Amino acid sequence: MPEYIYPTYAHTASDQDGTWQGHKDRTPPSVNPGMDYACAYGSVVVAAKAGVIRVADSTMGGSGGRLVYITHPDGDETQYLHLSRIDVTAGQTVTQGQQIALSGASGFGSDRYYGPHCHVSLYLHGVNVDFQKYVNITDSHGGGGSNKEDELSAAEVAEIKAHVTAETNRLAEYVRRESRMRLYKNSATGQFMAASILSGRYEILSGQSEVDSLVKNGYLEIANGDAATPQIVDDLRWRNIIAKCPVNIKAIAG
CATH class of the missing domain: 3.30.2390 (TTHA1013/TTHA0281-like)
Incomplete structure (x- = not known):
């Protein structure tokens, strides 16, 4: 089991500005640098690592919009921002790969203040670090567990591939429109x-x-x-x- 898995089906940043370093290089720098994963609005967001929900805030009044913070057993924390829906509550224990929310674009009181994506920040011993350097890059899909097709039934593989194809098409349509x-x-x-x-x-x-x-x-x-x-x-x-x-x-x- 990898220590951290991707929280969405998307594994790449929305653009250079959406990388952890891109957040730090902004003027002024981002107050909470992280990775902006380019996923379609309403995509499933899962816990990158098991832990306890410290914050589940649906008020979306600040720059982070709807957000979830998970404190992990070692004291480290992952934070998930700009969500469209939250599926957990503060104090709840979650497993790695468990659905916690749907991605969105929320911020400053609006459901679509930003372009659709999932922002993930990682804090190790209280220090903000680049999540992309710690996530297991062999994990092929948000949801955790193994990615070996021979451990899944043919129907399960077909369902996963159909889901990825549908989400890819949604993202392509978003890119075409938003460009x-x-x-x-x-x-x-x-x-x-x-x-x-x-x-x-x-x-x-x-x-x-x-x-x-x-x-x-x-x-x-x-x-x-x-x-x-x-x-x-x-x-x-x-x-x-x-x-x-x-x-x-x-x-x-x-």
Whole structure:
């Protein structure tokens, strides 16, 4: 049994910014560095290691959104952030691989403040470390246990493969959709911005003519049936979007 297993079917970071080092390199640095695993919204999240639930918070008012903290027998701790649903309670004992939640995008009071992913932080002796360096990389699927197909029935193998295929297709559709840019409007300044947090691109638009150009060329993701309808955000959310998009496109429409 590996000491730590992957908490989701996804084993890779959402992007470079979603790695543990990427969290530390942000300006300002993340207050809780960890791994952002690129999984579809509502994916099963399991306990990376057996332990006792220390925190199961569904209020999602802070930056971590809905979150679960597990204290392990050796005193170390794993933390799971931005969840869409929590399936455990504080004080509950869980086994390695037991479902504890569903992944999400929650934070700052919103169910979809971020893009869908599962953030996992690991604390060894109270020190935040890179979870990816401690997880067993031979474990092929969140849920723990062996990954040897000859220890499973043909029906079980087929079910697992079908699940992985379905989740992969969901993720591919998410990437296709989220790679396009979305339109935002700053409620304080009236400025327009087109941005894609997934691809890391953004552009401050000079006015309605640039918005119309992006719509015409198909660069904007349709929201509520109309690509030209902006999402109204306050100045803090506006600056947070820019901070997550390092590439400033000056003339994306050509």
